Amino acid sequence: MLDSLMHIFKSEKSGKVAKRRLQMVLIQDRASVSPEVMERIRDEIIQVISKYMVIDKTDMEISLENVDDSVALVANIPVQNVKHHR
């Protein structure tokens, strides 16, 4: 918000705007992973976590999300039960 106000005041030249927008969108583009790879990551996460917890595989979600100007792998994994430590 503050950012966009600043830009109006400075009336940034379009060449700079282009550069900034490209740098942002390319972070997303470069991070985008094919659905097959995403599926594999998901399956492997399930394997690891299932060693320690009982999780709800059907309700679990993982995705790549943009947070400010970086990309995060965000996982939401409902836990149904925790196994005893051995």
Add this chain to the structure above:
Amino acid sequence: MSEVIVITSGKGGVGKSTTTANLGVGLAMRGKKVVLIDTDTGLRNLDLLLGLENRIMYDLVDVIEGRVEIKKALVRHKKYENLQLLPTSQVKDKSAVNPADLMALCDELRKEYDYVLIDCPAGIEQGFQTAIAGADTAIVVTMPEVSAVRDADKIIGELGRSEKDNIKLIINRIRPAMVDSGEMMDMDDINDILAIKCIGQVPDDIKVVTSANRGEPVVGDSDSQAGRAYANIVGRIMGEDIPFMKFEKQGFFDKLKKAFGM
């Protein structure tokens, strides 16, 4: 030592064929033995840009399907005998040639020529995969516009996935006056974004169009800025260390002076 270079871009219409024609003629002018391969099957154009459209007997698909020897399908340039074109078919589609075919062809041509330049079709589909298969070096052509730069980045990623790590960049259709007023990205901006070694910046120049009209690539015209820019790229490909040129801007007064012959 010969080099196989693919000229590619992702986005269509940014100047791949123009670049291929100019680098081909430019290298031939410097005495190199050069063969150009048009891989834009179904949308043949390199023949027109080189003024060779009336001399075509056979094409790439005829060679791949074994109907003729490579030698018979090559079209010799009218002015530069050491420049040959292997045109593609205007009736077949991209599925007529596969990556293994092109790789074998490049390896054959490598024995005889100093440079094999491959004009790649737009896109990242089969035609692209075929065009890059036999290449040692990829030249990515882009323009200082958001969509062309984004597509160039995508292509650079695809080249990396195909283990083509020797990648160079040409920025085409720069408008110096717009760069000066801050309304167009310049070479440094694009370098920051793509992080690929830039070997040329070519201005937007009406002589590119008028020379294409005649089938005589602009690199032969040292009076034109684009022609000099292409000649410089040719030198850099041959390993020379050539500084980037400053573009002369044609302001109102320059145009007026020229009009009055001052």
